Amino acid sequence: MKKVTFPARVGFRRTLNQRVNRYFEERALAKTGDWRMFLKTGIISVWLVSSYLALVFWADSFLAAALTSFALAQGFVLVGFNIMHDGGHGSYFASARGNRIMAWTLDLIGGSQMLWRQKHNILHHTYTNIDGLDDDIATFGLLRLSPEQPRRPWHRFQHVYAFFLYSLLTITWVTLSDFRKLFSGRIGTSALPSPSPGQILAFVSAKLLYFGYALVLPLFFHPLLHVLIAFIFIHLVVGFTLSLVFQLAHTVEGTDFPKPDPATGTMTSEWAIHEVETTANFAPNNRLATWYLGGLNFQIEHHLFSSICHVHYPAICAIVRRTCAEFQVAYTSYPTVRSAIAAHYRFLRELGRKAQPV
Secondary structure, eight states, X not given: OOOOBOXXXXXXXXXXXXXXXXXXXXXXXXXXXXXXXXXXXXXXXHHHHHHHHHHHHTOOSHHHHHHHHHHHHHHHHHIIIIIIHHHHXXXXXXXXXXXXXXXXXXXXXXXXXXXXXXXXXXXXXHSTTOTTTOGGGOOTTSSOOSTTSOOOGGGGGHHHHXXXXXXXXXXXXXIIIHHHHHHHTEETTEEOOOOOHHHHHHHHHHHHHHHXXXXXXXXXXXXXXXXXXXXXXXXXXXXXXXXXXXHXXXXXXXXOOOOOOTTTOBOSSOHHHHHHHTOEEEOTTOHHHHHHHTTTTSHHHHHHOTTSOGGGHHHHHHHHHHHHHHTTOOOEEESSXXXXXXXXXXXXXXXHHOSSOO
């Protein structure tokens, strides 16, 4: 594939930036986190540590283990959606060091912020929904998540089995795909920048720390089978939750899957318009969903302004919608989580049935 480029910025991006910047300037607000972010981080941290301690040192029955395992899974999800994600995008603190510390929470829960930065920040946020470049829609043929991907016979049933596959996301990360990406030097079709010896040491050390507290320490207090069952159950819950939210943002009815010009590699729309038209919001008026998801239900605002902390997304949403309407840029937003899930289900079913682009 030729190098993909976007046309120069036009009035849309310029106008949008001016309006959002004016919002913060007029209110003398920082674009990074504020007391709401710090309070949320405290609550999540207490939840995570408490649920882990309860699972390892207190749970002495099936019911107690199930409840504390589910609680710990939610703690991991909350860290990923809220703390790690903003840190990884440099929107938690004004300090680069502070953001790196927050991003490292991904390593503490089994992932790799080094790989995430390349896969998510660079590939996904730049080339959203472009087949062959956006690794988030690459599934080795297990699913068809773009009309540009070939249809296989099993895709006819993908709307049924996809949700099971989603649950395997994080257990695949921690046991296989992170190591494969690091040692192959590739994420999908894209080359991974060569890690330094220090980065490799940090990667390995973080994995050892994770497996140490997730598997080794619990073995001193519980039978091996019980530990493995809890470990797998936690990952199934975390993987399903993370995957589903990612899918609701980009693979639903109404999102676009544009192709670059085959001769030049140039996209039709400027990058900002591309991001809006390949992305969808959901449940924008649901405060609980917004808190839990770290503002990822405002996915359009996040893709346009990933360096702005998610606590500000509800406020700038109105600015983005108004500007999209003025410039006739399609803005997809589902009113509820349920309606977004239904739109994703229909999307999977339609792509599984049709061989040609929909």
